[in-house]
Amino acid sequence: MMQLRQLDMKRVTEEERRMASVVAKKEEEKKRESHKQSLLKEKKRLTINNVARQWDLQHRVTDIATNHDRKDSDSPSQDPCLKDGSTTSAFPEETGSLDSVLTNALQGLSVTDTHLVELDGDTLFLYGSGALESLDRNWSVQTAGMVTTVSFTFIEFDEIVQVLPKLKMKFPNSLHLKFKETNLVMLQQFNALAQLHRIDQLTIDPQGNPVVNFTLWKYYVLFRLSHFNMQKVNGTEETKEKKKFCKMYIEDLVKEATEINVKKEALQKLWPQMFIELVRDAVIETRNTNSYMKHCLQQITDQK
Structure with a gap:
């Protein structure tokens, strides 16, 4: 490569060439670093989108299967679209079921990044x-100690529960847990935490977590995890007064529910005999129609 000897009528020194080379x-x-970061960001975006699609397909397949089971249990054994025992669909262009299409699409996604x-x-x-398998890696003490927040997205909460023992061992300083699209549907699921x-902070994103639709879900969390002295739930500061109120309120609800359940169980045990006695008394009372009619008429007269 030819080297420039003069620039602006001045001789170019070796030092200037060296400095220019370093700058270049x-x-x-x-x-290159900027390009690398752009590629990493794009790969991250594509991977997250792929994980989201797979999550959506999984739940659509599950919902369809559930609906099919419900329809099968409610509908008669004979398909109304079939006549004379024929097994040909009334709509031949729809022979490929939606759930099989979704399953095939789900399998197609498995060849790409799924976490x-x-x-x-x-x-x-x-x-x-x-991504939960990453908890089995050999994390350095320094890196693991840096982690104070763990965010779970597009993962079944019941799967997360299984790795919680690993989480508390690998990342002892993790005090904030975030859940988004984790299929939290029942208050009892919080018991696993x-x-x-x-835990100082807990964040439950409404997206993909129907449990937040329950009015008392925060009350239950503060009651069930009261030994953690929770500081924030979904970004809201929790005071001692509110924690105390939640504890008393939920305890009263639990006590009332327990009493109702005891009464319900007692009624279930007594009800068969009570029903027999009711039927027996009714039969005895109405055995003589004339006397029963007179008795009823007398009751009506007395009420007047």
Whole structure:
């Protein structure tokens, strides 16, 4: 490569050439790094989108299967669309069922990235159930100690529960748990979090977690996890007064529900005999129609 000997009528020294070369290399490295970061961001975006599609397909397949089971149990054995025992569909163009199409699409997605693990500052992001396997890695003490927040997205909560013992061992300083699209549907599911050492903050995203539609879900969390002295739930500061109220309120509800359940069980035991006695008394009372009619008429007269 030819070298420039003069610039603006001045002789170009070796030092100037060396400095220019260093600057050019730095610019090239900067461009490469920028390009690398752009590629990583795009790969992250595509992976998250893929995980989201797989999550959606899984739940659509599950919903369709549930609906089919419900319809099968409610409908007669004979298909109304079939006549004379024929097994040909009334709509031949729809022979491929929707659930099989979704299943095939789900299998097609499995060949691409189906989970993502990202450590950003003090937050560990886990996308897709496959990301839970990262808890089996040999994390360095320094890296593991940095993690104070763990975010779960597109992972069944019941699967997360199974790795909670690993979580508290691998990341002892994790005090904030985030759940988004984790299929939290029942208050009882929060009970599993009690096995952790400590939780200061809990964030349950409404997206993909129907449990937040319950009016008392925060009350139940503060009651069930009261030993953690929770500081924030969904970003809201929780005071001592509110925690005390939640504890008393839920305890009263539990007590009332327990009493109702005891009465219900007692009634279930007594009801067969009570029913027999009611039927027996009714039969005896109405055995003589004339006397029964007179008795009823007398009761009506007395009421007047």
